[in-house]
Amino acid sequence: MNKKYMLFISSVQTEFANERKSLLDYINTDVLLGSFFIPFIFEEIPANTASVQEVYVKQVMQSDIYIGLIGEQYGYEDEQGISPTEREYDIAKSKYIPRWMYIKQSKQRHPKVNAFINKIEKEISRKMFVDLPSLKEAVYQSCILFLKQKGKITSHDFDNSVQPDLNVSAIDAALVKDFVRQARAKRRFPLKETASVFEVLSHLRLLKENKIVNSALLVFTKNPQDYFPAAVISCAHFHGIVPQKPIPDFKVFAGTVFQMADDAVDFILSKLSLSSGTRDTNNIVETRYEIPRAVIAEAIINAVAHRDYYSKASVQVSVFKNRIEISNPGKLPPELGVEDLKIPHSSYPHNPLLAECMFLYGAIERFGTGMLDIFNKTKELGLKTPDIELKEGFKLILWRPSAFTVHDTVHDTVHDTVHDVSYLEFEHITHRLIWVMDNAMSRTEIMNRLELRNRAYFMENYLEPALMQGLIVMTIPDKPQSKYQKYTLTQKGLELKKQLKSEK
Structure with a gap:
């Protein structure tokens, strides 16, 4: 039997009376949502002797998900100047109950509503809506995502969706081999560099019935943008x-x-x-x-x-x-x-297959x-x-x-002086290369000094311009591609470095 999740729907009652009742009916009558969720609104509680605050506090704490609707009105304020909606939000936060917030578009709001929205946006994602249909759609999407993450319904996320017209022939074997080499060095990946593309993709769960999934294209094709133009x-x-x-x-x-x-x-x-x-x-x-x-x-x-x-x-x-x-x-x-990100927390990757590949490659520690x-x-x-x-x-x-503020700047200046560190801005990118060069250095040594990783980017933006400007020269000019090739400063480069030091 499916576990049913309690949804607590919160808002200023007078402002969203129709929306609250409509959401209640919508979830209860929807074949899918009604099978997994039990919505609750305060209006459904029969009269009793308990105080209003006691009732809603108890209901929030018993809920699995908190839904908040925010509009123009802040609502009744208690002795501390806090509305029931914000109080319920805070309780849900303190109990680590997922909070789904939906904000209705409006040009005029109570000042405390604006402050509440700022508070929400600093802590969690929120969605906007303009009318009841758009609110229903937003809530439906949140419910479906929640059920997918709980494994209650089949997921058709981007990460593991297949490309029906593509098979392993679309994969670049050289990229696969490089991945295996890196993964073996970083994570003791069990497969060898001689493993076939099919074996590697199967091990990484990037194949479904011999069809490749989307994440395989992002990792193992030279131009994933041919399939996903926005993946840039x-x-x-x-x-x-x-x-x-x-x-x-x-x-x-x-x-x-x-x-x-x-x-x-x-x-x-x-x-x-x-x-x-x-x-x-x-x-x-x-x-x-x-x-x-x-x-x-x-x-x-x-x-x-x-x-x-x-x-x-x-x-x-x-x-x-x-x-x-x-x-x-x-x-x-x-x-x-947002606050959870600042303390140790569990991992909930949006693209788990892609994240696993990036972990094995060493991009994710x-x-x-x-x-x-x-x-x-x-x-x-x-x-x-x-x-x-x-x-x-x-x-x-x-x-x-x-x-930094003025105070922070003064503090940091003292801190940097103690550690003998000062930061320099460079007008031209080639000046950075000149600054870090000492004696004859290889391309790899210079890149390491600058903490750069992409060879093509380094060549195009640093090395080649410096050569063209006559700031550096090759130590083996007759063999530009020699593995023993190094670069050294010319007289022009030395003078520029001296000038940079004087401006320090």
Whole structure:
């Protein structure tokens, strides 16, 4: 017998009397929803001697899901100035009851309603509605998603849906071999590099009746965008703190999930300030970005792994003077709120098959720790706590050191002085390469110093421009492709580096 989940429907009763009763009837009479859910509204309670507050507190605590409808009115306020709807919301939160919030579009709201909405948006995802039909549709979608996640109905999510016209011939064997090599090194993957494409995909559960599932295309085809045009990362750089045209730098990165993630990380790093240290203990100057590469990479991987690939929107990255915004068309699972991401929590991947591949490849370190690592690492460095917005999809905001208040800046200046670290902004991307070079260095050594991963991006944006500008030269110019090839600063490059040091 199916377990039935109790839905507690909350709102200002006078404002949404019709919607509450309609939702109750809709869920009770729907063949599917009625089999799994029992809706509850306060109007259904018979008269008794218990206080109103005692009744709704008891009902919320006994519920499996809290549904809140928000409109223009805040409603009756208790002695603490809190409405029943917000009080019920807080109780559900304290008991870790999933909260589904639906906000009716309106131009005028009570000030406390606006404050309540701001509170909601900082904690969980919410949906907008304009009328009763759109509210019913939104609630229906939430119910279906909940039942899929509970395994009560068959899931046809993007992650494991098949491509009926494609088989293993669409997969790039070289990408599979590279994946196996990486997975064996990172996670002791049991299959060998000699394993066939069919064997690897079968082991990863990326085949259904010999047909490949969507996640296989994202991982093992060179151009997944042929099948999913929106599976890209759009990156923009702005000099100020608001989006303004003309945009100084805009790029769209495609390819496999690993390639476009590396490209996006390298793009962001090229816009961040670098640190310089002393040579008191080492002849090599340590390179450090104002926001660590690990934090940037974690944020990008999170967006790629957990986005909604059915959406026509892309992952979007915006680098501003004071912050980095990383948005994806996805949402938090109903089991988690924003505050849950700041403490140890279970993992609820939106695309579990894709997430497993990214874990085996080493892009994801551990399940359920990505966002927690971001909060912990930024705190350790004294950076402003990242913000999360759930208005449209999932947006993570990483604050750059320039976002600090005057007090914080003074504190950090002292902190940096003690550690002999200062951050430098570079007008041209090639100046970064010049800054980190010491003696003759190989391409790999320079990339490692800059913490870059994508060879093509490095060659196009760093190495080749520096060569063309006469800032560096090859040590073996007659054999450009030699595995022993290194690069060294020219006189022009040395003079530029001296100038950069003087401007430090």
